Structures are given as C-alpha cells and as structure tokens.
Amino acid sequence: MAKSGKDWIPGPDTEFDAFFKKYCQGVTLNTSGSTPLWTHIPVTRVTELNGGYAGWFTAWSKLNSAHTSGDVTAKNEAREDGEGTLRDFNRQYVLNAREVTDAQRRDIGCPVHDPTHSPVPRPGAQPRAEIRYLGLHLLELVGIGPVPGTMSEEEAKAEFGVRIFWGILGGEPTARDRFRLLGIPQSGWDLPHSTFTHRKKYRFDFDGDSGRTVYFCLRYENEKGGKEGEGPFGPIFSAIIP
Numbered sequence: 001m002a003k004s005g006k007d008w009i010p011g012p013d014t015e016f017d018a019f020f021k022k023y024c025q026g027v028t029l030n031t032s033g034s035t036p037l038w039t040h041i042p043v044t045r046v047t048e049l050n051g052g053y054a055g056w057f058t059a060w061s062k063l064n065s066a067h068t069s070g071d072v073t074a075k076n077e078a079r080e081d082g083e084g085t086l087r088d089f090n091r092q093y094v095l096n097a098r099e100v101t102d103a104q105r106r107d108i109g110c111p112v113h114d115p116t117h118s119p120v121p122r123p124g125a126q127p128r129a130e131i132r133y134l135g136l137h138l139l140e141l142v143g144i145g146p147v148p149g150t151m152s153e154e155e156a157k158a159e160f161g162v163r164i165f166w167g168i169l170g171g172e173p174t175a176r177d178r179f180r181l182l183g184i185p186q187s188g189w190d191l192p193h194s195t196f197t198h199r200k201k202y203r204f205d206f207d208g209d210s211g212r213t214v215y216f217c218l219r220y221e222n223e224k225g226g227k228e229g230e231g232p233f234g235p236i237f238s239a240i241i242p
Contacts (some may be wrong), residue, residue, distance in 0.1 A: 008110070009087075037099075047093075049089050050090075056078045080201075128218060130142050130143045139214070143200065162219060188218075215237070
C-alpha cells in the first residue's frame with residue numbers, strides 16, 4: 001500500500017500500525033478523565049476510532065503466522081477501513097478543531113497546516129459508486145471514485161473526501177428517518193440525508209425499509225468545507241432495498 005510522500009498516514013503496514021495505535025492512545029488520553037482536554041468529541045466516536053484500530057490489528061496479526069490468501073484480503077480491507085476511520089475522525093474532530101492545539105496535533109500525528117503550502121484545489125470532478133447487496137436491508141456503496149475523465153492530476157493528489165447524499169422514497173417518517181422523499185429526486189439537493197467519508201466503500205443498514213427505493217448522489221469535498229470546498233454533484237442512482 002504505497003502512499004504519496006505528502007500523505008500523513010504511513011504506507012508500510014508496520015508503520016501504519018504504530019501510527020494508528022499512537023493516534024488512538026492520544027485521542028483517548030485527551031478525551032478521558034474528570035476534566036478532559038477535549039470535550040467536543042462524542043464518546044461513541046472515540047469508541048468507534050478504537051474499534052477501527054482493533055479491527056485492523058486483529059486482521060494484520062493473522063499474517064504473522066501461517067495464513068491464507070483470504071487472510072491477506074481481510075487485512076487489506078481492514079487497512080482500508082482503518083484509514084477511512086482515521087481520516088474521517090481527523091477531519092471532523094482534530095484537523096480544524098479550535099479545541100485542539102498544534103502541539104497536540106503533532107503529538108498524535110495529525111498534520112498541521114503550513115501557511116506556505118500550495119492551496120488545496122476546489123473539487124471539479126464528479127464522484128460515482130456501484131451498489132453491492134449484502135443481505136436483508138443491507139447495501140454497500142463500493143468503488144467510490146471519480147467519473148472517468150473528470151478528475152485532474154492536481155485533484156487526485158489532493159485526496160478529497162466524498163459526501164454521500166441519500167433519501168428513501170415513500171413510507172411514513174420514523175425515529176431513524178424523519179425525512180422521506182415525496183418524489184423522484186432531480187438533484188443531490190433534493191436528498192435529505194448525507195454522510196462524509198474518505199473510504200472507497202460505505203455500508204448502509206436500512207432496517208425496516210426493505211422493498212423501498214433509496215436514491216444516492218455523491219459530491220467531492222476538500223478540507224476547507226463550505227462553498228469553496230464543494231465540488232459538483234455526480235449522477236443520481238438508486239437501488240431497491242433488499
């Protein structure tokens with residue numbers, strides 16, 4: 001898993017493991033105790049971060065003894081999931097958080113903004129994905145990436161994240177989904193829900209909505225956020241929830 005020289009996450013698995021472990025330990029330390037230094041991070045997200053490391057370490061450890069090609073595949077998938085968890089958590093709670101100092105960022109391995117670095121380009125590419133059916137009421141978006149021919153070399157180096165917009169057509173609002181589509185969406189703006197990720201895949205659990213149609217639309221975003229950090233919507237696509 002080679003990485004560009006500008007990537008803040010190490011490439012070799014051994015270095016990645018040490019980095020991931022140190023990052024989790026730093027976050028846990030700063031969010032624990034009766035008077036934690038960081039109070040802006042929900043406990044559930046810290047638990048999710050540590051769970052991401054545990055999943056990675058378990059899969060990676062299997063390769064230290066006799067193993068199968070399936071174990072290698074599982075390790076690679078755990079690596080991708082772990083990186084996605086790290087990037088999402090870092091972007092949301094550490095990179096630009098006012099509660100976190102640059103010294104604390106450096107201590108856990110988070111990159112610190114360099115005022116002299118080249119500006120991050122605004123996304124111009126359109127993302128798309130394919131749908132994988134995993135089981136009853138489970139769907140996964142896989143192969144998240146740019147529509148062929150829409151991403152420049154400069155944009156590819158920027159490693160944008162993707163915001164996934166989605167909405168379910170029809171049905172009564174529920175505690176889990178208070179906003180339902182009344183008609184077929186014509187734009188990503190018509191979709192009521194969204195989630196951000198750096199991962200190449202993302203799983204959804206639509207328990208209770210089997211048989212209904214869910215619509216998706218993706219958009220690249222850079223670390224700036226806001227209008228200057230948002231790219232154009234990709235194509236709208238849909239699936240019948242199994």
